[in-house]
Amino acid sequence: xxxxxxAPRRDWQTQVERLGFAFHTLDGETYWxxxxxxxxxxxxxxxxxxxxxxEIEQLCFAFVERAIxxxxxxxxxxxxxxHWPLIRDSWQRGDRNLYGRLDLAYDGSGPAKLLEYNADTPxxxxxxxxxxxxxxxxxxxxxxxxxxxxxxxSLHERLIAAFAALREPSPYRLHLTCxxxxxxxxxxxxxxxxxAVQAGLDARFTFIEEIGLLPDGRFxxxxxxxxxxxxxxxPWEWLFRESYADALAxxxxxxxxxxxxxxxxxxGLLACLWxxxxxxxxxxxxxxxxxxxxxxxxxxxxxxxxxxxxxxxxTLVERGTVLxxxxxxxxxxGFILQDAAPLASFAGYHAVLGSWLVASQPCxxxxxxxxxxxxxxxxxxxxxxxxx
Amino acid sequence: MKRSxxxxxxxxxxxxxxxxxxxxxxxxEDALVYNSLADCRAAGQMSGSQxxxxxxxxxxxxLRDAKKFTNASACEAEYGSGSCQSAVWxxxxxxxxxxxxxxxxxSFAQGGGAAQPLLPPTRQACPPxxxxxxxxxxxxxxxxxxxxxTGGRSRAYSTTSGQALVARNVSSTxxxxxxxxxxRGGFGSTSRSYxxxxxx
Numbered sequence: 001x002x003x004x005x006x007a008p009r010r011d012w013q014t015q016v017e018r019l020g021f022a023f024h025t026l027d028g029e030t031y032w033x034x035x036x037x038x039x040x041x042x043x044x045x046x047x048x049x050x051x052x053x054x055e056i057e058q059l060c061f062a063f064v065e066r067a068i069x070x071x072x073x074x075x076x077x078x079x080x081x082x083h084w085p086l087i088r089d090s091w092q093r094g095d096r097n098l099y100g101r102l103d104l105a106y107d108g109s110g111p112a113k114l115l116e117y118n119a120d121t122p123x124x125x126x127x128x129x130x131x132x133x134x135x136x137x138x139x140x141x142x143x144x145x146x147x148x149x150x151x152x153x154s155l156h157e158r159l160i161a162a163f164a165a166l167r168e169p170s171p172y173r174l175h176l177t178c179x180x181x182x183x184x185x186x187x188x189x190x191x192x193x194x195x196a197v198q199a200g201l202d203a204r205f206t207f208i209e210e211i212g213l214l215p216d217g218r219f220x221x222x223x224x225x226x227x228x229x230x231x232x233x234x235p236w237e238w239l240f241r242e243s244y245a246d247a248l249a250x251x252x253x254x255x256x257x258x259x260x261x262x263x264x265x266x267x268g269l270l271a272c273l274w275x276x277x278x279x280x281x282x283x284x285x286x287x288x289x290x291x292x293x294x295x296x297x298x299x300x301x302x303x304x305x306x307x308x309x310x311x312x313x314x315t316l317v318e319r320g321t322v323l324x325x326x327x328x329x330x331x332x333x334g335f336i337l338q339d340a341a342p343l344a345s346f347a348g349y350h351a352v353l354g355s356w357l358v359a360s361q362p363c364x365x366x367x368x369x370x371x372x373x374x375x376x377x378x379x380x381x382x383x384x385x386x387x388x
Numbered sequence: 389m390k391r392s393x394x395x396x397x398x399x400x401x402x403x404x405x406x407x408x409x410x411x412x413x414x415x416x417e418d419a420l421v422y423n424s425l426a427d428c429r430a431a432g433q434m435s436g437s438q439x440x441x442x443x444x445x446x447x448x449x450x451l452r453d454a455k456k457f458t459n460a461s462a463c464e465a466e467y468g469s470g471s472c473q474s475a476v477w478x479x480x481x482x483x484x485x486x487x488x489x490x491x492x493x494x495s496f497a498q499g500g501g502a503a504q505p506l507l508p509p510t511r512q513a514c515p516p517x518x519x520x521x522x523x524x525x526x527x528x529x530x531x532x533x534x535x536x537x538t539g540g541r542s543r544a545y546s547t548t549s550g551q552a553l554v555a556r557n558v559s560s561t562x563x564x565x566x567x568x569x570x571x572r573g574g575f576g577s578t579s580r581s582y583x584x585x586x587x588x
Contacts, residue, residue: 130395152390152391153391209573210572224549238578
């Protein structure tokens with residue numbers, strides 16, 4: 001694993017915009033940064049990222065199996081008891097999942113360590129799947145990188161295949177939804193809708209605020225068309241607590257991600273996995289705050305709310321001193337403490353690897369870089385390639 | 389090879405990202421209804437180009453979503469005489485209920501939320517000879533050329549999912565009530581209380 005400086009394409013904005021990538025610059029700061037790329041060997045990708053990602057997914061399945069039958073775990077994860085049957089049923093019915101992203105600490109030496117699992121509402125999808133793919137094709141075409149370079153990234157093909165297989169019979173009618181005021185979320189959903197259309201589905205968009213409830217208990221879109229299958233870029237822990245929460249169970253709607261993903265997007269997962277498999281080479285020691293075993297953690301640890309996105313409310317502590325933190329609205333449901341993993345550090349930059357799964361198959365990689373050790377929603381996205 | 393062999397972006401070759409717009413806290417059940425492009429422009433709630441864009445959207449969805457019949461009499465049996473038009477769908481000759489107008493949720497008028505095509509009322513909602521004001525209005529509009537210029541009246545429509553809808557004050561303010569959803573807006577409140585996006 002190397003950090004390589006490269007000359008950006010002279011017209012890189014135009015090049016990424018032609019793909020429909022509108023948020024390459026956020027609040028005046030570069031988000032898509034192609035002045036840098038990370039180079040991997042095929043062995044690093046397959047042995048250190050792809051294989052452990054698949055293994056962690058299997059561990060997560062074992063955890064879901066255990067959690068749905070264990071009220072103590074469901075309580076520790078702060079899942080409202082009203083929704084335990086919804087989660088249980090979705091797992092036992094075999095509701096399929098679309099995608100997820102493991103965040104890993106890895107610098108080319110030693111095993112990758114799981115920082116967290118964005119199992120429910122992962123983004124940075126389009127830039128991973130399409131923008132960095134196109135960047136590599138162009139870099140090879142103009143001779144900036146060797147012509148037989150590669151990339152760990154078959155997300156686009158896998159998403160189309162996964163949409164076709166999510167529900168029987170297929171093609172089916174799919175609604176996709178997200179909140180009104182986030183360009184980034186809308187961009188992610190637009191891309192997924194494009195994939196769904198290519199999978200032959202009748203795919204329709206509706207804002208989450210537009211969703212209505214029909215007298216027969218089904219949800220409907222803005223035109224009162226019943227929603228049978230819903231991709232929601234909106235976290236389960238919020239759906240569980242809003243005014244339509246009581247209607248979820250009777251809605252006869254198949255959700256993507258399915259309700260059982262609520263168990264995996266929760267940071268409590270990290271403590272539970274460590275308890276199931278203490279010493280696993282790809283896991284970091286982690287415990288729920290207040291657990292006496294927290295005393296076994298290293299002096300440098302991270303405190304994470306059970307529900308948190310994009311680094312919000314995460315605190316890095318060393319011997320009682322806060323080294324870095326990100327403010328945010330999360331934390332009411334509790335925290336976990338996790339050993340701080342040394343992040344890949346090159347030329348003063350910290351990198352976190354995002355290892356993607358589609359339909360539970362590892363199939364892609366993205367890298368976020370920051371000068372601080374907590375990756376936030378403003379951390380820069382940098383492309384990667386596999387050296388020939 | 390560890391990467392996709394090709395990437396196609398279906399919709400016109402690009403992925404479009406909508407512009408953010410402020411949320412209106414108006415009654416979420418209110419919708420804007422326009423019978424024609426001219427009505428939309430005259431109402432002045434949106435710019436001319438926005439009106440045009442919305443009508444284009446609704447027209448595109450109309451053929452896809454409207455119920456399709458193999459002949460005109462089957463269509464007219466359901467939607468009333470003079471309410472149907474022929475079209476070509478997937479290479480086949482079909483008959484569909486004509487586009488009678490478009491509807492958009494008021495809070496979504498400026499930015500997003502696709503415009504919904506509206507169809508003539510079904511025969512069930514407006515039986516032949518019905519004296520209900522909204523049915524008479526719908527009948528007279530479908531047999532005449534336009535539909536505008538009759539401010540202050542109610543008019544019946546149906547949606548592509550088969551629900552009845554009555555718009556009040558159609559061409560003056562273009563407000564319709566949508567009675568068929570028991571409620572709306574039960575999701576999204578958590579996100580409004582946070583400033584950042586809901587994804588990770």
